[in-house]
Amino acid sequence: MSGVSWLVPVILSVISASTPLLLAATGELVTEKSGVLNLGIEGMMLLGAIIGFAVTLTTGSAILGIIAAAGAGIAMAFVFGVLTLLLLANQVAAGLALTIFGTGLSALIGKSFVGNAVPVLPKLNLPILSSLPFIGPILFQQDALVYASFLLLVLVGWFLYRTHAGLVLRAVGDSHEAAHAIGYPVIAIRFGAVLFGGMTSGLAGAYMSLVYTPMWAENMTAGRGWIALALVVFSTWRPARLLLGAYLFGGISILQIYVQSMGLPIPSQFLSMLPYLATVLVLVLISRDRSRIRLNAPACLGRPFHATG
Amino acid sequence: MLLRLEPRGHHSIFWTYASPLVALALTLLTSALVFEILGRDPELALYTFFIKPLVSPGSLPELLVKASPLILIGTGLSLGFRANVWNIGAEGQYTLGALAGGGLALLFYDSTSPLLLPAMIVAGALGGMAWAAIPAFLRTHFNASEILTSLMLTYVAQLILIYLVTGPWRDPEGYGFPQSRMFSDTATMPILVSGTRLHLGVLIAFIVVLLGWGLLGKSLVGFQLKVVGQAPRAARYAGFSDKGLVWLAMMLGGGLAGAAGLFEVAGPVGQLTPQISPGYGFTAIIVAFLGRLHPVGVLFAGLLLALSYLGGDAAQIDLGLPSAVTNIFQGILLFFLLGSDILILYRLRLGRRREQPAS
Numbered sequence: 001m002s003g004v005s006w007l008v009p010v011i012l013s014v015i016s017a018s019t020p021l022l023l024a025a026t027g028e029l030v031t032e033k034s035g036v037l038n039l040g041i042e043g044m045m046l047l048g049a050i051i052g053f054a055v056t057l058t059t060g061s062a063i064l065g066i067i068a069a070a071g072a073g074i075a076m077a078f079v080f081g082v083l084t085l086l087l088l089a090n091q092v093a094a095g096l097a098l099t100i101f102g103t104g105l106s107a108l109i110g111k112s113f114v115g116n117a118v119p120v121l122p123k124l125n126l127p128i129l130s131s132l133p134f135i136g137p138i139l140f141q142q143d144a145l146v147y148a149s150f151l152l153l154v155l156v157g158w159f160l161y162r163t164h165a166g167l168v169l170r171a172v173g174d175s176h177e178a179a180h181a182i183g184y185p186v187i188a189i190r191f192g193a194v195l196f197g198g199m200t201s202g203l204a205g206a207y208m209s210l211v212y213t214p215m216w217a218e219n220m221t222a223g224r225g226w227i228a229l230a231l232v233v234f235s236t237w238r239p240a241r242l243l244l245g246a247y248l249f250g251g252i253s254i255l256q257i258y259v260q261s262m263g264l265p266i267p268s269q270f271l272s273m274l275p276y277l278a279t280v281l282v283l284v285l286i287s288r289d290r291s292r293i294r295l296n297a298p299a300c301l302g303r304p305f306h307a308t309g
Numbered sequence: 310m311l312l313r314l315e316p317r318g319h320h321s322i323f324w325t326y327a328s329p330l331v332a333l334a335l336t337l338l339t340s341a342l343v344f345e346i347l348g349r350d351p352e353l354a355l356y357t358f359f360i361k362p363l364v365s366p367g368s369l370p371e372l373l374v375k376a377s378p379l380i381l382i383g384t385g386l387s388l389g390f391r392a393n394v395w396n397i398g399a400e401g402q403y404t405l406g407a408l409a410g411g412g413l414a415l416l417f418y419d420s421t422s423p424l425l426l427p428a429m430i431v432a433g434a435l436g437g438m439a440w441a442a443i444p445a446f447l448r449t450h451f452n453a454s455e456i457l458t459s460l461m462l463t464y465v466a467q468l469i470l471i472y473l474v475t476g477p478w479r480d481p482e483g484y485g486f487p488q489s490r491m492f493s494d495t496a497t498m499p500i501l502v503s504g505t506r507l508h509l510g511v512l513i514a515f516i517v518v519l520l521g522w523g524l525l526g527k528s529l530v531g532f533q534l535k536v537v538g539q540a541p542r543a544a545r546y547a548g549f550s551d552k553g554l555v556w557l558a559m560m561l562g563g564g565l566a567g568a569a570g571l572f573e574v575a576g577p578v579g580q581l582t583p584q585i586s587p588g589y590g591f592t593a594i595i596v597a598f599l600g601r602l603h604p605v606g607v608l609f610a611g612l613l614l615a616l617s618y619l620g621g622d623a624a625q626i627d628l629g630l631p632s633a634v635t636n637i638f639q640g641i642l643l644f645f646l647l648g649s650d651i652l653i654l655y656r657l658r659l660g661r662r663r664e665q666p667a668s
Contacts, residue, residue, distance in 0.1 A: 039456065043640075079644065088314075088655075089647035092395055092456065093598055097647065100591060101640025107633030108347075218633075223464050230457045269472035276461040280447070283458060288451040306314065306655075 004134065010254065011138050015146060016212055018250025020045070020204040020221075022149045024228035025235070025242050026156055027200030032232055033160060034193035035173035035300035036084065039095025041201050042225030043102020044076045048205025050106040053216045056118045065118075066145070066206050073202020074195050076102060081194040085187050088304040103219065110216045121145065121210045145207045152200060157239035169193060173298030176305040186305050201225065223276065230279045234286050236296040245282075252278050314655040324652040329599055329606075331652075332645035333613070339641050349628060357627050358620035358638075368619065370505035374577055376615035377514035378403070378569040378589045383596035383607040384521045385565035388531075389558030391538040391602050396559055398444065398459025399566040400590025401466035402437035406567025407574040408470060409436025411489065411581045414496035415478055421495050429496060430571055437567015438560050440466060445559035449552040455559070463590070467583075474581050489581040498576040510572030517565065521604035530557065566590060587618060588636070595643045614639065 024041050031038050051072035056065030080098050083089040121143040130140040160166040169189055172179045176186045204224070209216055227249060235241035256271045287293060340358070341351035362368050382399050389396050396402075410433030417425055443462060447453040475487040483490070498508035525531035537544040537554055545551070574585055596614050600606030621635030 083644060083647050087648045087651040089650060093594075093643065094647050096397065096591075096594055097640050097643035100595070100636055100643065104633045104636025104638075104640055108631055108637060111631045111633070223461070226457060226460050230461075233454065233457070267472050267476060269468040269475075273465045273468050276464045279461050280443075280453075280458050283453045284447050284451045287453040290452050293452065306316075 008134065008137050010258070013257075014247065014250045014254045015138070015142070016250075017253045018247045019146050019149045020207045020212065020224055021228050021231060021249055022153065022243065022246035023145070023204035023207060024201045024225060025231040025246060026149070026153050026239070027197035028228060028232050029235065029237060029239065029242055030156055030160070030169070031193045031197035032301055033173045033237060033298055034169050034190045035176060035298050035303065035305075036190050036194055037091045037095065037302040038077070038080055038098070038194060038197055039092060039229065040076065040080055040098025040102065040225075041197075041204075041228050042221055042223065043099035043106075044073045044198050044201035045102075045205035045208065045221045045225045046106040046219070047072045047076055047102045048202030049209040049220060050110040050113065050205075050216055052202070052206030053116075053118060053209035054109065054113055056210060057113065057116055062118070062121050062210060065210060066203065069206035070199045070202040073198040073200070073205065075198070077194050077198020077201075080198070081191045084304065085190050085194070088306055091302050091304070099225070107218045110218065113216045114218075115215075117215045118210060120214045143211055145203060145211060148203065149207075153239055153243060160239070170298070173300055176300050176303070180305070180307055186307070190305075201228075204228070227275060227279050230283055233293075234282050236286065236292060237298065238296065249275060249278065313658050314651065315658045317654055317656055321653050324649075325601060328649040328652055329601070329610070329646060331649045332599075332642060335645040335649070336638065336642045339645075340638055343634075343637065343641075347630070349630070354624065354628060354630075357623050358634075359616060361623050361627075362616060362619035367505065370502065370507045372612060372615050372619060373511050374506050374508070375618050376611040377511040378573055378586075379593050379596045379614055380514045380608055380611035381510075381517055381569040381572075382562075382566045382590060382593035383600060383611055384517055384604045385562035386593055387597035387600060387602040387604065387607055388521065388525065388534055389562045390597055391525075392534045392554045392558050393538050393541070394555050394558035394562075395454075395456045396441060396444065396459050396562045397456055397594060398441070398461075398463045398590070399562060399593055400586060400588065401459065401463030402440045402563040402566035403570035403573075403586055403590045404463075404466040404470050405440040405570070406433040406437035407570035407581065407585050408466075408473065409433055409439075409567065410571030411492070411574045412473075412478070414492040414575065415489055415581075417496075418490065418493060420493075423495075425495050426498070426575070429575060430568060433571025434564040434568045437563040437565070437570065439563075440567070441559040441563020445556050448559075449555050455555075470581070470585070471583050474583060478581060480580075487583055491580045492575060496575060497579060498572060506577055508572065508576040510569075510576050513568070513572070515608075518604045518608050521607075525604065534558070566593075587632075592618075592639060595639050598643065599646055617642075 024045060028038060028041055048069040052065040052069030055068040056062050076098055080094055083094045084091045123141045123143050126140040130136045160170060168184055172184060172186050172189045180186045208220055231242060231245040234245040253275045256274045260268050260271050337355065341355055344351040344354035382403065386396060386399060410429040413429045413432050440462060444455040444459040447458050448455045474489055478489045480488055480490045498510055501507045501509065501512060533549045533554060537549060574581055578585055592614050596607055596610040599610035617635050617638050621632050624630040624634055625632050
């Protein structure tokens with residue numbers, strides 16, 4: 001076992017790079033499955049990051065911080081929901097507004113918190129299992145948010161494909177007219193999906209500021225919200241592939257850091273481009289197959305709905 | 310339900326123009342509230358933010374200088390948004406334009422040729438177009454969402470800029486600061502009014518607005534852009550080329566953003582630094598919407614949002630507020646605008662919906 005023990009820190013860092021992506025993308029998957037495209041993930045994550053950090057720092061309780069971060073994401077998603085679902089605003093524009101607003105508000109709140117640090121979120125060691133060699137530290141010595149990211153993904157997969165409510169949500173995303181005609185409350189269902197997306201984005205932000213780098217810096221999410229959006233396309237709206245995608249991207253961003261630390265004669269900026277370029281590449285590879293996109297994408301994605309008659 | 314929406318059945322011309330004003334009024338009220346929460350005197354804060362930049366001496370030219378990149382980029386984007394081409398990576402195209410044109414200025418540092426500046430402008434526009442060509446190609450050939458690809462390329466562009474100004478293009482006499490040499494006088498935009506920073510690019514921005522207006526109102530291309538946005542199926546039946554319009558929209562947006570980037574580095578900034586843009590490419594998206602996706606509207610919206618930058622600076626200096634207040638103001642403005650746009654297609658009615666007669 002000692003031969004592969006060097007792998008443990010590598011895998012742990014991949015997990016910590018992947019968790020915020022997985023959390024944010026899981027929520028967005030549900031939002032999009034209901035037919036709503038929320039481009040505001042980056043803004044919701046940033047606000048979640050600063051609120052989670054600020055509350056943890058001032059109350060000393062990471063649990064309160066995490067709850068507050070989820071609340072901040074939900075509050076932002078609520079604004080988005082009111083605009084796009086009740087006032088039928090263009091979803092692309094409203095999502096961008098959310099990101100611009102979240103960037104500004106998080107910077108404003110965060111100004112007095114720059115330079116502070118919080119203790120990293122404690123690891124929850126499962127008894128016995130956590131002392132197993134190799135898999136112990138990887139699978140059973142993680143913090144609550146890492147466990148939550150997996151739990152949420154499994155729950156979402158179960159909800160969407162194994163429950164009646166999940167079936168209704170997918171029906172709303174695929175044909176809001178038909179779902180409405182049958183008598184399902186299209187707007188209420190979409191609102192719920194949007195708020196869920198806000199919650200996981202807030203959690204993703206909390207992971208950034210409480211675990212990944214336990215401090216606050218302006219724009220600290222650095223485009224992860226947008227990468228999460230691309231991951232949903234990559235997954236062709238299926239939860240299992242979302243896991244694959246999130247860990248693939250987490251892996252790329254860690255690879256990039258390891259290569260930088262090896263001192264190769266490549267300017268660090270070029271290595272930092274890798275996750276963004278990989279996102280573009282992946283989007284191209286997935287999107288080129290139009291029929292697969294059409295088969296899996298919610299048919300009403302991005303289209304507003306107003307009940308008439 | 311006490312309040313409900315009733316379709317008007319037509320576009321309300323009145324609300325098309327009134328909704329930005331309603332949004333602005335609501336934004337001012339909300340901003341006052343935000344200042345109050347921050348523990349500042351809202352009256353003083355609003356004055357500092359919106360009035361002071363207008364009445365202090367020499368501020369009007371400065372407003373135009375700040376507005377011109379917004380107007381240039383916003384005009385290009387608004388034409389694209391009409392055709393549902395969501396180029397949200399104008400910030401990256403702006404950066405590449407600045408690099409392409411600014412690169413020429415550094416390459417021919419000792420040149421005194423009068424052709425240098427025109428060549429830089431062309432290079433700037435081409436740089437922006439080249440960067441926009443990537444998402445255009447990926448959309449037309451691989452069906453990849455231009456929203457995500459153009460945005461990802463913005464991060465890449467910023468990293469290229471940082472690499473160049475900390476590496477090969479760094480000023481050898483700049484004490485290690487991440488910035489290029491100051492451009493020579495030959496490579497700097499001529500000043501239109503001495504004593505101000507009003508440069509040639511400001512004039513060009515106004516000309517572009519007029520050209521954009523003509524393109525939209527008088528040409529077949531403008532008609533196609535409008536039809537594709539409003540009635541995509543009709544456009545398909547009419548045989549308008551989908552791909553052609555994507556390319557046109559991306560090239561217009563990218564070219565104008567690239568030119569704006571060049572004007573900025575060859576004008577007010579005067580060199581390449583990592584801070585060549587206070588987010589003009591993103592703010593221009595708000596400008597396009599606030600301006601009703603029309604070049605003339607973009608002109609006014611650009612001036613208003615330029616004011617928010619000046620106001621943000623003033624609030625930073627006078628009141629010690631962080632510059633992020635500008636972003637908050639811009640976000641809230643777009644929220645309210647999108648919200649009140651509902652009145653263009655629907656009217657608000659009080660009272661319950663009448664029961665449908667059973668059929």
